[in-house]
Amino acid sequence: MSARLRAWLDARLGLGALLDALNPALPGGPAWTRVTGGVLVAALLLQVTTGVCLAHFYAPSTTSAWGSVWFVEHRVLGGWLLRGLHAYGASAVIVCLGVHLVRLGLAAAYRAPRELVWILSLALVPVIVGFGLTGYLLPWDQRGYWATHVATGIAASTPVVGETAATLLRGGPELSTLTLSRFFALHTLVLPGCLGLVLLLGWRARARVPAPDAPRYWPTQGARTLLAVALGVAALFALALLRRVGLEAPADPGGTYVPRPEWYFAPLRQLLKTVPEPWGSVVLPGLVGAAWLALPWLDPEPRPRRRLAQALILLPVLGYGVLGALAFSADLADGDYQDARAAADEDAELALRLAEDGIPAAGAHLLLSRYPPRWGARLFEAHCQRCHRVNGRGGEDGPDLTGYLGRAWLQGVIKDPNDPRYFGHTKLRGMDPLPPEHHDQLPALTEFLRAQSGLGTTDAALVQQGEDAFYELECNACHGIEPGEAILGPNLHGYGSAAWLTGFLRDPAGELYYFEDNEMPDSADLSDAELEALVTYLHGLAPR
Amino acid sequence: MLGVGATAVWGTPLTLEGGGASWKALGSLERFPEGVPVKVPVVGVRQDAWARSEAETLGNVIVRREGEAVHVLSATCPHNGCDVFCRAADSLFCPCHDSDFAPDGSVRTGPSPRGLDPLEAKVEDGEVHVRFVRFEVGTDERRPL
Numbered sequence: 001m002s003a004r005l006r007a008w009l010d011a012r013l014g015l016g017a018l019l020d021a022l023n024p025a026l027p028g029g030p031a032w033t034r035v036t037g038g039v040l041v042a043a044l045l046l047q048v049t050t051g052v053c054l055a056h057f058y059a060p061s062t063t064s065a066w067g068s069v070w071f072v073e074h075r076v077l078g079g080w081l082l083r084g085l086h087a088y089g090a091s092a093v094i095v096c097l098g099v100h101l102v103r104l105g106l107a108a109a110y111r112a113p114r115e116l117v118w119i120l121s122l123a124l125v126p127v128i129v130g131f132g133l134t135g136y137l138l139p140w141d142q143r144g145y146w147a148t149h150v151a152t153g154i155a156a157s158t159p160v161v162g163e164t165a166a167t168l169l170r171g172g173p174e175l176s177t178l179t180l181s182r183f184f185a186l187h188t189l190v191l192p193g194c195l196g197l198v199l200l201l202g203w204r205a206r207a208r209v210p211a212p213d214a215p216r217y218w219p220t221q222g223a224r225t226l227l228a229v230a231l232g233v234a235a236l237f238a239l240a241l242l243r244r245v246g247l248e249a250p251a252d253p254g255g256t257y258v259p260r261p262e263w264y265f266a267p268l269r270q271l272l273k274t275v276p277e278p279w280g281s282v283v284l285p286g287l288v289g290a291a292w293l294a295l296p297w298l299d300p301e302p303r304p305r306r307r308l309a310q311a312l313i314l315l316p317v318l319g320y321g322v323l324g325a326l327a328f329s330a331d332l333a334d335g336d337y338q339d340a341r342a343a344a345d346e347d348a349e350l351a352l353r354l355a356e357d358g359i360p361a362a363g364a365h366l367l368l369s370r371y372p373p374r375w376g377a378r379l380f381e382a383h384c385q386r387c388h389r390v391n392g393r394g395g396e397d398g399p400d401l402t403g404y405l406g407r408a409w410l411q412g413v414i415k416d417p418n419d420p421r422y423f424g425h426t427k428l429r430g431m432d433p434l435p436p437e438h439h440d441q442l443p444a445l446t447e448f449l450r451a452q453s454g455l456g457t458t459d460a461a462l463v464q465q466g467e468d469a470f471y472e473l474e475c476n477a478c479h480g481i482e483p484g485e486a487i488l489g490p491n492l493h494g495y496g497s498a499a500w501l502t503g504f505l506r507d508p509a510g511e512l513y514y515f516e517d518n519e520m521p522d523s524a525d526l527s528d529a530e531l532e533a534l535v536t537y538l539h540g541l542a543p544r
Numbered sequence: 545m546l547g548v549g550a551t552a553v554w555g556t557p558l559t560l561e562g563g564g565a566s567w568k569a570l571g572s573l574e575r576f577p578e579g580v581p582v583k584v585p586v587v588g589v590r591q592d593a594w595a596r597s598e599a600e601t602l603g604n605v606i607v608r609r610e611g612e613a614v615h616v617l618s619a620t621c622p623h624n625g626c627d628v629f630c631r632a633a634d635s636l637f638c639p640c641h642d643s644d645f646a647p648d649g650s651v652r653t654g655p656s657p658r659g660l661d662p663l664e665a666k667v668e669d670g671e672v673h674v675r676f677v678r679f680e681v682g683t684d685e686r687r688p689l
Contacts, residue, residue, distance in 0.1 A: 062592055062595075063595070146626075146627075149625060149626070150624050150625065150626050150640055152625070153623075153624035153625025153626065153681050153682075154624045156624075156625065156680070156681050156682060157623065157624055157625075157681050157682025157683075158682070159682075162680075162681075162682055163680055163689070164558065167557055167558055168554070168555065168557060168558065170557070171557040172557045172560050172593075173560075173678065173689055174678070176592045176593060177592045177593050177594075177595065178557060178593050252601060253585075253601050253602065253603050253604075254585030254586075254587075254601035254602075254603065254604055255585065255601075255604075256583065256604075256627065256629045257627070258629075258639040259626060259639070259640060269640075269641070272641055272655070273641050273642055273655070276655065277655055336629075336631060336637070336639065337639065340639070362597075363597075369601070381571055381575055382571045385571070385572060385574060385575040386571075386572030386573075386574045386575070386670060387574070392577075393575060393577060394574055394575060395572070395574035
């Protein structure tokens with residue numbers, strides 16, 4: 001920079017004072033341990049940078065949030081890395097802040113006249129925790145949704161003011177689209193404002209600490225800090241590259257999801273489980289916070305109490321570590337949790353696969369809830385299970401559909417149609433069982449019927465043999481096998497195929513199906529899409 | 545002035561009405577096995593600020609059938625509002641802080657301040673219906689929201 005430009009800027013901007021502020025005095029001189037503050041600031045800058053990039057794509061609403069994060073992960077160039085850095089960066093900020101505070105505490109850097117530097121450093125804790133809590137929800141996936149569900153539940157459990165506080169936090173009585181816009185505003189506008197203010201005040205308080213003849217931050221300390229920052233950033237990149245943060249399935253208020261908070265809350269959760277309330281939830285963490293805030297006065301310069309201060313700093317850190325280890329080992333040993341985890345991973349994988357074909361504008365949660373096999377299963381439970389049993393659950397007025405259209409099920413019907421498992425409880429009891437002397441034809445007949453449904457592969461020779469037997473045994477006396485041929489029993493052309501099932505479900509008492517004796521209600525209240533989902537589900541009942 | 549205005553805007557959610565309790569159908573009685581608690585989703589109209597959806601999952605309930613009668617419990621743990629699940633035929637368990645409830649909803653162990661909240665239920669024409677209500681969490685007393 002030319003001297004003239006420098007002078008020009010200095011006159012208008014106070015450049016000299018600004019550069020001085022960036023090169024503060026360092027009482028005690030450079031030390032490797034003193035990199036913690038600089039590394040923390042660098043981690044925060046990384047969060048701001050990656051966060052600003054992410055905000056260009058993010059759309060905070062229950063219908064769009066998941067999709068916009070999916071878009072970042074899977075369509076934006078390097079988006080997955082960006083999100084990985086931001087997510088792991090959040091953990092890095094927590095670690096850096098923790099290490100920095102312990103370092104300051106053990107160095108007794110809270111003593112007069114540095115009380116405010118210490119207190120403002122502690123004030124970073126609620127701000128950073130706020131960033132974590134609000135950011136976790138933003139993807140609106142199962143992980144964030146349920147963790148926030150619990151977090152706001154904990155807020156709501158506070159005596160007297162709890163429900164009001166939780167309602168204000170959530171923007172309503174439950175997690176909703178207003179929660180997302182609120183959390184997004186907090187995460188990107190309010191909390192950065194608070195962070196800036198605390199850092200600015202901290203910086204100012206630090207600059208006011210008298211340090212006569214102390215060496216300056218640059219170049220020695222600055223170089224050390226830069227080296228530590230470079231190592232930290234390299235570690236973050238490695239982490240983000242090696243282990244994708246990923247996205248879980250879209251938030252679903254139904255279903256069973258076992259929530260877990262982000263790792264840094266795990267010790268607090270363990271404390272809550274181990275120590276009865278309100279000791280575990282409020283009193284113990286509150287006491288630790290109060291003790292740390294009071295350190296400048298508990299361990300002052302004229303009458304130091306080093307041992308007490310060290311105990312007050314190190315015991316909570318030790319407890320935090322032990323509780324964390326307990327929490328993680330408990331989860332590893334918890335079979336229910338591991339099962340729920342595996343199910344959640346499966347949902348996530350399915351949702352990501354389905355998202356490749358486009359995410360419904362009405363909300364990403366429809367990816368799974370409108371996924372035909374699952375949708376069909378729910379429709380079956382709501383509309384069919386009253387009379388039809390599947391896997392031991394449901395009514396017995398209609399045929400049991402466990403293994404429906406599978407070879408065993410088809411054989412059973414041909415062998416004994418009037419068994420209670422098949423049509424025994426219905427009015428449709430006209431069919432004669434296959435006489436025992438023809439039971440050798442069962443596999444062939446079954447294969448022939450199975451071929452009608454088009455499900456799976458069939459043995460062509462056996463199908464042909466079955467077709468011959470169908471005519472030989474005069475099944476065609478009652479069952480039409482040509483399209484549209486109505487005789488006495490259901491027409492078997494394409495029996496069990498999507499077209500056959502759709503026609504049957506629309507008109508179960510029609511003359512191509514089970515005639516007017518059939519008591520099964522039609523499906524007039526189901527849409528075409530719902531019917532298609534139901535048929536997909538029914539097809540899934542046959543063993544592969 | 546500005547502060548009062550901002551506070552009023554920010555506090556708007558306190559004035560918003562919740563979904564309100566109404567009867568929701570849970571499907572036929574036959575889908576519920578005798579004596580074994582089953583967790584099922586409650587589906588209904590969801591008003592999410594400006595957006596209205598006709599058939600959305602609102603939350604979960606736990607249904608236990610006894611003959612022709614049903615007992616329905618809210619699946620929301622009264623401790624911190626997590627969702628409990630049916631761990632076994634005789635245990636409803638909250639995976640967040642390990643509260644364990646008997647099938648009738650009473651607390652056996654864990655930090656929950658009260659038993660699971662019972663919901664009004666009825667069986668009409670073989671269909672189970674429930675009045676879906678939420679309750680305050682963290683309190684000994686049961687207070688509907």
